[in-house]
Amino acid sequence: MAVVEFLLRVGFEVNFRDYARKTALFFAIENGHLDVADFLIEHAASIMVRSKEQKTPQSMLKALKHKAPERKRKRASPTPSFVCPGAATRSRFAEWEWSQEESEPVIERSEDNVVLESQQYFVCWNARGCSKRLRCSELEFAGDHAHLHQDATWYRDLTTQQAEALVNVHADDEAVRLKVIEEMATGVRPSAFTLPAVSQQTHTVAGYIHASFADQTMTITHCKVDRPHQGRGLGGLLIEAAEKRAQKLGAAISKVKLTVLETNEPARKCYAKSGFQVCGKSSSIFPPCNCPEDSCQCDNKIKWLTMEKRIA
Ligand SMILES: [Zn+2]
Ligand SMILES: [Zn+2]
Incomplete structure (x- = not known):
């Protein structure tokens, strides 16, 4: 219990979901820790x-005849050691990020569809019927950028629309957005593509890279590693796959460009490791x-x- 309190206090995401789409709450109930x-x-x-x-936790608690408590209201004068200022924002974002799609499409590996692979993942260029799932990753991508600033005073008022606008994934028409994603992920567009990364173990989406190219320059717009897969070198694999894919499509690329938020330490490290150097700045x-x-x-x-x- 002390561990749970500690994790929440340091900013552990209360609604983080694992590969089976379960949150910590599922495990607490399954193991009979109703206090937790x-x-x-x-x-x-x-x-x-x-x-x-x-x-759902609701149905599981009902089966156990356990009544769920009320959410704690904001205190008038919060004591720092007793509140997690960002918890409400995180919860709001978590529900938004995964409101689109509950199913996990399976992408089977076939030789002609693999751009690049490692022991854990393969990156492919043709993934039909995954647009909703990729849209979830895209929203999580916006969420990841928002959560970098969880210690800032403005974080708790941050809206999901502002987070979407930051990384240019705001959609006025969700159906149109899904159609574009489907085209990008099935290799239909001549000079832009989305390559999903797929887990070799579960055959489900683990991230994606989105890039376009013109005049010998490839621009990487999104490089997204889903949260359960972060820290395993998947970012580097995705970048290498995008370079390979662009060359395969006949682009004579001499330069690769991307932008990264100065507050995004892990991504900056990943890009530096892949050979990128900082060459400019602009305001977000x-x-x-x-x-x-x-x-x-x-x-x-x-x-x-x-x-x-x-x-080269
Ligand atoms: Zn708390
Ligand atoms: Zn201003």
Whole structure:
């Protein structure tokens, strides 16, 4: 129990889901730790999330005849050691990121579909019927950028729309967005593509890279490793796969470009390891402000770093 409290206090995501789409709350209930379950629910753990086995914490608690507690309301004067300021924001984002799709499409490995692979993952260029799943990753990509700033005072008021706008994945029409993603992931577009990374073990999506090319330059717009797969070298594999794919499509690429938020330490390390160097800076829209469009005077904006790499 002390461990759970500690994890929540240091910013552990209460609604983080594993490969079976279960949150910590599922495990607490399954193992009979109803005190821990109550604590998690009080700290904004969702009781409505559905696991792969189609269970929800709500239905499991009902079967145990256990009444879920109320979520704790905000205190008038919060004591720092007793509240997790970001918990509500994280919970809000977690529900949004996975509201689209509950199923986990399976992508079978076939020789002609593999761009590049490691022992754990293969990167492919043609993944039909995965657009909703890739859209979830895309929203998680926006969420990842938001959560980098969980210690900032403005984090708790951050909206999912602002997070989407930061990384340019905001969609006015969700159906149109899904159609574009489907085209990108099935190799239909001549000079842009999305390559999903697939787990060799479960054959399910583990991340993706999205890139376009023109005039000998390839621009990587998204390089997304899903949270359970982070820290395993998948980012580097995706970048290498994108370079290989562009060459395969006949692009004579001499330069690869991308932008990374200066606050995104893990991504910057990954890109540096892949041979990228910082060559420019520009302002992001974070922290959000209320300036009228096109006339922002704020000088506190977090910077995007432009990184480049020359390739033979
Ligand atoms: Zn807490
Ligand atoms: Zn401003």
